[in-house]
Amino acid sequence: MGRLIRSDFHRYATINRLYVAMAAVMVALLYAVLALIEDDALFAAADRYTEVSAAAPSVLLVLLVVALLFTIIFLLYMNTLLIERRARSISVYRLLGMPAGRIGLTLFYESMLLGAQTLVIGFALGLLLSKFLAMMLLRLMALPVTVGLLWQPHAMLELVAVFTLVYAVIGVINGIYVAHIPIGRRYQLPAQGLPTRVTGWRMVWATVGWVLLIGSYLGAYNLVHLAYAVSQSRFGHGYMVLWAVLAVGLVGLYLVFRYSLPTLTSRLVRLLFFRHHAVRLLTLTNLNERLQRNVHSLFLTTLLATGTITVLGSGAIFYQFGQAGVNQSISMDLVASPYGLKTTYHDLNPDWIKQTVVLPTKLAAGRLHTQHGQPGDGDETFYNVIALSDYQRIAKVQKGLAKLTLKPGQAVMAVYGRSLYQHTWLNQRRQWSITLPRTGQKFQLQSVSNQFPLGVDGYFDRALIVTDDDYQVLAAPRDPMTGYQLKSGAKVAAFVKKASNTSTYDFLSGSSKALTGEKSLQLSRTEHAGSYSRSALRLKGPLLAQMNMLFGLGLFVVILLGLIFMIATASILLMKQLIIAFQERQSRQIIRALGMPTRGMHQIINWQTTLIFGLPLLVGTFNAWLIIHFFSLYLDNPGYSLVVIIVLIYALVYAGFGALTARLVRRS
Amino acid sequence: MRVVDVAHLTKIYGHRLNRVTALNDLSFHIDAGEFVGIMGPSGAGKSTLLNTIATIDTPTSGEVIVAGQSLSQFSESESARYRREQLGFIFQEFNLIPDLTVADNITLPLTFVPPVPDDLDARLARFAHLLGLESMLTRYPEQLSLGQRQRVAAARAMISNPALILADEPTGSLDSMAATELLQYLTKLNLEEDVTIMMVTHDAFTASFCNRIIFIRDGSYFAEVTRRGPRQQFFDSIIDMEATINGGGKRRGPSDTL
Numbered sequence: 001m002g003r004l005i006r007s008d009f010h011r012y013a014t015i016n017r018l019y020v021a022m023a024a025v026m027v028a029l030l031y032a033v034l035a036l037i038e039d040d041a042l043f044a045a046a047d048r049y050t051e052v053s054a055a056a057p058s059v060l061l062v063l064l065v066v067a068l069l070f071t072i073i074f075l076l077y078m079n080t081l082l083i084e085r086r087a088r089s090i091s092v093y094r095l096l097g098m099p100a101g102r103i104g105l106t107l108f109y110e111s112m113l114l115g116a117q118t119l120v121i122g123f124a125l126g127l128l129l130s131k132f133l134a135m136m137l138l139r140l141m142a143l144p145v146t147v148g149l150l151w152q153p154h155a156m157l158e159l160v161a162v163f164t165l166v167y168a169v170i171g172v173i174n175g176i177y178v179a180h181i182p183i184g185r186r187y188q189l190p191a192q193g194l195p196t197r198v199t200g201w202r203m204v205w206a207t208v209g210w211v212l213l214i215g216s217y218l219g220a221y222n223l224v225h226l227a228y229a230v231s232q233s234r235f236g237h238g239y240m241v242l243w244a245v246l247a248v249g250l251v252g253l254y255l256v257f258r259y260s261l262p263t264l265t266s267r268l269v270r271l272l273f274f275r276h277h278a279v280r281l282l283t284l285t286n287l288n289e290r291l292q293r294n295v296h297s298l299f300l301t302t303l304l305a306t307g308t309i310t311v312l313g314s315g316a317i318f319y320q321f322g323q324a325g326v327n328q329s330i331s332m333d334l335v336a337s338p339y340g341l342k343t344t345y346h347d348l349n350p351d352w353i354k355q356t357v358v359l360p361t362k363l364a365a366g367r368l369h370t371q372h373g374q375p376g377d378g379d380e381t382f383y384n385v386i387a388l389s390d391y392q393r394i395a396k397v398q399k400g401l402a403k404l405t406l407k408p409g410q411a412v413m414a415v416y417g418r419s420l421y422q423h424t425w426l427n428q429r430r431q432w433s434i435t436l437p438r439t440g441q442k443f444q445l446q447s448v449s450n451q452f453p454l455g456v457d458g459y460f461d462r463a464l465i466v467t468d469d470d471y472q473v474l475a476a477p478r479d480p481m482t483g484y485q486l487k488s489g490a491k492v493a494a495f496v497k498k499a500s501n502t503s504t505y506d507f508l509s510g511s512s513k514a515l516t517g518e519k520s521l522q523l524s525r526t527e528h529a530g531s532y533s534r535s536a537l538r539l540k541g542p543l544l545a546q547m548n549m550l551f552g553l554g555l556f557v558v559i560l561l562g563l564i565f566m567i568a569t570a571s572i573l574l575m576k577q578l579i580i581a582f583q584e585r586q587s588r589q590i591i592r593a594l595g596m597p598t599r600g601m602h603q604i605i606n607w608q609t610t611l612i613f614g615l616p617l618l619v620g621t622f623n624a625w626l627i628i629h630f631f632s633l634y635l636d637n638p639g640y641s642l643v644v645i646i647v648l649i650y651a652l653v654y655a656g657f658g659a660l661t662a663r664l665v666r667r668s
Numbered sequence: 669m670r671v672v673d674v675a676h677l678t679k680i681y682g683h684r685l686n687r688v689t690a691l692n693d694l695s696f697h698i699d700a701g702e703f704v705g706i707m708g709p710s711g712a713g714k715s716t717l718l719n720t721i722a723t724i725d726t727p728t729s730g731e732v733i734v735a736g737q738s739l740s741q742f743s744e745s746e747s748a749r750y751r752r753e754q755l756g757f758i759f760q761e762f763n764l765i766p767d768l769t770v771a772d773n774i775t776l777p778l779t780f781v782p783p784v785p786d787d788l789d790a791r792l793a794r795f796a797h798l799l800g801l802e803s804m805l806t807r808y809p810e811q812l813s814l815g816q817r818q819r820v821a822a823a824r825a826m827i828s829n830p831a832l833i834l835a836d837e838p839t840g841s842l843d844s845m846a847a848t849e850l851l852q853y854l855t856k857l858n859l860e861e862d863v864t865i866m867m868v869t870h871d872a873f874t875a876s877f878c879n880r881i882i883f884i885r886d887g888s889y890f891a892e893v894t895r896r897g898p899r900q901q902f903f904d905s906i907i908d909m910e911a912t913i914n915g916g917g918k919r920r921g922p923s924d925t926l
């Protein structure tokens with residue numbers, strides 16, 4: 001009796017093999033991560049560095065748990081896809097009198113068998129992957145440790161235990177499912193049925209879907225200002241906007257998939273452009289059918305693609321933020337105020353210095369004028385005022401510092417975290433100005449930058465770049481900064497280490513009299529309530545190491561999660577396409593018998609696959625872009641280059657899965 | 669003029685251990701304008717014969733010549749073109765595409781390769797009228813009765829104005845009313861449009877609409893009956909021949925009786 005089931009097994013050999021392969025890759029990733037966590041030696045070697053590397057195992061553990069949960073859900077979902085396609089033949093077996101218990105038991109064994117295959121292949125693959133992943137992690141965290149393959153029998157045993165349970169549960173679910181397949185009646189394939197008619201209600205939902213989706217997209221694009229507006233209006237908190245946009249977007253997207261797109265495709269089918277071209281017509285009707293009957297898998301994969309690209313992209317943007325942030329904070333190896341210089345004077349050997357840059361500045365309180373009621377209007381704070389010629393001199397050596405041209409009476413403001421001051425549809429920047437109350441000088445604001453000469457850490461708050469003449473006439477206390485580029489070497493490293501352990505600060509009284517210009521500004525070495533402070537001696541090295549470790553670990557976590565998500569997305573699409581291809585084999589035979597050339601047959605399959613894979617990818621990329629755009633604003637635009645590279649790699653691998661699907665469908 | 673010339677056609681399925689000879693040195697020919705029936709016991713090779721003439725199957729040996737062209741010389745794309753332009757095929761299971769409307773199902777073969785003929789809509793209207801399908805062009809196959817579906821399949825086979833129509837048990841799933849209707853359409857087509865028709869059938873009544881019946885058994889030519897007088901007389905001689913073919917000669921193995 002089991003032979004009948006086995007023949008089914010045989011018939012779907014390709015699909016089963018793919019199922020095992022995909023699950024095995026996931027098991028391999030899980031094993032590699034678990035082995036990393038359990039490798040005490042690895043992190044013991046890294047432990048001397050910082051608390052970030054000490055925290056790495058617990059971060060990885062969280063990653064492991066998330067990945068494991070996701071893998072289990074993925075396997076369960078995959079299983080429902082795989083069992084559904086067999087319901088028909090199973091119902092025939094039951095009709096012929098095979099006891100449900102027998103079938104159930106066979107399915108249980110089958111599940112365990114597939115599980116065993118998955119684990120064996122997964123562990124072999126995982127062993128190979130472990131070295132690769134460990135090296136990637138250490139490289140990203142910039143830790144100089146070497147590793148080999150990670151052989152961890154303990155980790156294997158743990159995974160064997162977990163997955164035996166998972167596959168047993170899957171087997172039991174299948175057994176129960178079999179017992180509930182109706183016998184006697186003819187089993188209806190879900191794929192058959194009439195194309196849905198476009199009724200009035202469907203049109204309403206279709207329109208609502210577009211409106212909600214486009215509305216949420218506009219909201220997401222202007223999220224920062226929308227959130228600000230809401231938080232100002234006393235109707236609620238800014239973060240409520242975040243949730244609202246997300247919820248409206250989700251509902252809108254679902255409605256678009258469920259109603260708007262099918263309505264669109266069933267309209268398009270009537271156009272002669274499609275009706276008179278069989279390749280186009282059959283591609284479109286196939287998409288239409290997919291949208292009408294299997295929309296859940298498309299919607300799900302779109303969400304998965306969105307999630308994956310968001311996770312990958314934000315990981316990349318945070319990494320880039322870390323890198324850019326260090327340069328933004330300190331642009332040279334050592335930057336010091338006069339007081340800071342005094343403390344290192346005896347330790348710093350002039351031979352170690354490669355380059356010295358001096359930046360004169362003057363300290364002044366200033367008041368910002370923007371449009372009435374707009375963010376920033378009336379802000380009072382301290383500015384380090386810089387002459388244009390000094391700024392240009394530094395811009396020659398500091399990457400990312402834009403060249404400027406200024407007229408008398410004009411100024412450029414540098415501010416950290418400028419998202420609220422940025423130019424968007426909702427927030428047009430016109431006629432902004434800054435007054436320095438103590439001298440009565442007024443400057444038209446030409447632009448707002450987030451790049452500070454020598455790095456933001458040297459400033460009490462903002463910087464103001466003005467023409468040399470305006471600078472000359474400004475009567476205010478001087479606050480010069482000195483930057484050094486150091487040579488490398490053991491002695492220099494020892495000096496950096498020692499210097500980074502001392503903490504010296506400059507303080508500036510932030511009393512209201514100081515801010516409004518009634519009192520002159522005075523630098524001091526002691527802190528008072530409301531003082532503005534900055535570190536008098538700043539070093540780049542330790543900061544860079546810290547950042548690398550933190551964001552490197554983050555990027556690693558994100559790449560792994562992205563991999564697992566992508567495999568899930570692609571396998572759902574692949575399996576679904578293959579199963580549909582099996583069901584539609586007859587249609588393809590008819591079309592071939594009616595004289596469709598082979599080239600046309602292939603075109604149909606290629607187009608269908610492209611659309612089914614392309615839709616989640618495109619929509620997902622767009623969604624993710626909006627989210628990443630928000631992060632990017634929030635992080636002060638660290639740049640998209642790494643994001644683009646990572647998303648491109650993702651799209652390439654994903655397209656590879658698409659190509660594989662088209663190939664398998666053509667062969668089936 | 670000969671439209672179909674089948675010469676020493678042999679088709680063997682399977683490999684060394686498990687061989688089935690579906691067609692065994694079969695030869696016959698059909699002239700232009702004939703309405704030929706193919707009859708024979710189940711498993712005799714009738715469908716295989718039709719599929720071979722339609723280039724859906726390739727023969728193991730022997731040759732089929734249609735309108736002077738040898739089918740074995742055709743490349744993949746040439747045979748697709750031949751199926752598209754010279755052949756009309758009516759399948760036993762209708763084989764309509766469920767996602768397409770009746771109109772789109774009928775015109776489908778004409779849209780496979782551009783350009784689409786200018787008179788596409790006129791042709792559609794003509795065959796819809798001929799087969800009485802005008803009122804259901806925007807429906808989907810599932811909304812039609814079996815007889816109506818078979819008429820759609822017939823319209824699809826005819827719309828490319830083929831010289832030869834192959835029909836594999838076209839009345840197999842129809843009741844006698846619907847079957848008679850379809851057969852009358854086919855006869856009309858045969859007489860008015862001068863289309864050559866080859867039709868496989870199990871049923872003597874259906875076969876009596878033809879001019880000539882070729883009987884095959886175990887993949888070989890067995891006999892043929894030509895219509896000379898009225899239909900009733902032709903029907904009787906078909907019944908006689910069926911009795912002969914089933915009675916005499918080798919008995920079929922039990923595996924074929926189901």
Ligand SMILES: Nc1ncnc2c1ncn2[C@@H]1O[C@H](COP(=O)(O)OP(=O)(O)OP(=O)(O)O)[C@@H](O)[C@H]1O
Nearest residue numbers: 681682688689690709710711712713714715716717
């Ligand atoms: N794809 C195939 N592979 C192997 N054997 C086949 C295949 N197709 C047909 N056969 C065998 O070839 C022989 C002829 O089959 P065919 O379908 O041509 O019979 P038929 O005359 O159409 O029968 P029926 O009247 O029952 O439709 C049968 O014995 C059948 O089992």
Ligand SMILES: [Mg+2]
Nearest residue numbers: 714715716836
């Ligand atoms: Mg047959």
